[in-house]
Amino acid sequence: MRIRAAILAALLWVGPAAAQSDPAEAARHAAQLLEQAAEALNGAEGARDRVxxxxxxxxxxxAGLAATRDGMRKAAIREAQLTAELRAREKEVSRLLGALQTIETTSPPLLMLHPSGPLGAARAGMMLADVTPALNARAQDLAKDLEDVRTLRQLQQAAADSLAEGLAGVQKARTELSKAIADRTDLPRRFTEDPIRTAILVSSTETLEAFASGLSEIAAGEIAATNADVSALKGQIELPAQGVVLRRAGEADAAGIRREGMILGTRPRAIVTSPTAATIRYRGPLLDLGNVVILEPQPDLLFVFSGLQEVYGEPGQVIPAGSPVGLMPGASPEIGAILSTSGEGTGTDRSETLYIEVREGGRPVNPEKWFRTDKDG
Structure with missing residues (x-):
């Protein structure tokens, strides 16, 4: 429950509302998410379902690292804005400090003297009474800006440690996950893969359509029937990875090529999970698609995910919803690159692409018929 709450909080935090949040508060909240994940990792050894x-x-x-990236970039931008504003107002600050110091160091009897006599002194006193609150208010505003700059700089210094710990923690969790999956023996199977038949099918097909239509050939025997049905989830199934839709089905890319599926931009090493309970029909390299995972949530329905670096599970296994099926390629960026504001808003932090295709009754259909795509990743 703690982990699910942390995930939900993180996803809400890095959504549209986060853009309006205070940078310092966003950074602190992101650090809390990483701390919660670290605590959960320490307690995962005794988990009943370790995978x-x-x-x-x-x-x-x-989610915590994404929130940290966003929060610290916002903090860096805000700190730069405040610093620029303070530099632009150096003359004003100097005059203000001079006026305040004069008022502060001049003795009361001298303040009452005026060349024009008592009347001039009275008028000057009235003017001073009007100006002093404004000067004090301006001084307080400047003091707050300076304090904000100090706070934001301290947060950026602390961010390096938080990011280093978070990156190390997620890498450790990925390593432990690979071992836990290798040790898993409790999943039901609908068939056993024949590696020779699989190799023949892979080498003899030239299209994804041809390969998908021949999937039944890779089984060593009969494939057990199933009455699984996910049709009630149509249009509401979560995407298999945290990311943003870069290209929808039928949209042309820079080379004018149109594909039947959608392309999801993810961060390097993002985890890809099964969005529903499903049978793994195939996993491994295929054509020019890189590593591919083909899932069967129900008869005559296939979810195809391609572009992964690592793939998990074995063909024939029936996996529950949320099970990991692979990791995206790439390497985690250096801390300096994460904190850099040069790529802010360009999407360069989502450098990996996951291709998602849905085949229904042997034919490709728009993935948005099944998957919900109106959420920020």
Missing amino acids: RALTEIIRAYE
Whole structure:
């Protein structure tokens, strides 16, 4: 429950509302998310379902790191804005400090003297009474800005430690997840893969359509029937990874090529999970698609995910919703690159692409018929 709460909080925090939040508060909240993920990782050893626990921990880390990136970039931008504003007002600050110091160091009897006599002194006193509150208010505003700059700088210094710990933590969780998956023996199977038949099918097909239509050939025997049905989830299934939709089905890319599926931009090493309970029909390299995972949530429905670096599970296994099926390629960026504001708003932090295709009754259909795509990643 703690991990699910952390994931939910992180996803809400890095959504549209976060753009309006205070940078310092956003950074502090992100640090809390990373701390929660670290605590959960320390307690994952005794988890009843270790694979699920580690999967949720990785998702929590990913959400916390994303929030940290956004929060610290906002903090750096705000600190730069305040510094520029203060530099632009150096003359004003100097005059203000001079006036305040004069008022502060001049003795009361001298303040009452005026060349024009008592009447001039009275008028000057009235003017001073009007000006002094404004000067004090301006001084307080400047003091607050300076304090904000100090706070934001302290947060940026602390961010390096938080990010280093978070990156190390998520890497440890990924390593432990790979081992936990290798040790898992409790999943039901609908068939056993024949590696020779699989190799023949892979080498003899030239299209994803042809490969998908021949999937039944890779089984060593009969494929057990299933009455699984996810049709009630149509249009509401969560995407398999945290990311943003870069290209929808049928949209042309820079080369004018149109594909039947959608392309999701993810961060490097993002975890990819099964969005529903499903049978793994295939996992491994295929054509020019890189590593591919093909899931069957129900008869005559296939979810195809391609572009992964690592793939998990074995063909024939029936996995529950949320099970990890792979990791995206890439390397985690250096801390300096994460904190850099040069790529702010360009999407360069989502440098990896996951291709998602849905095949229904042997034919490709728009993935948005099944997947919910109106959420920020």
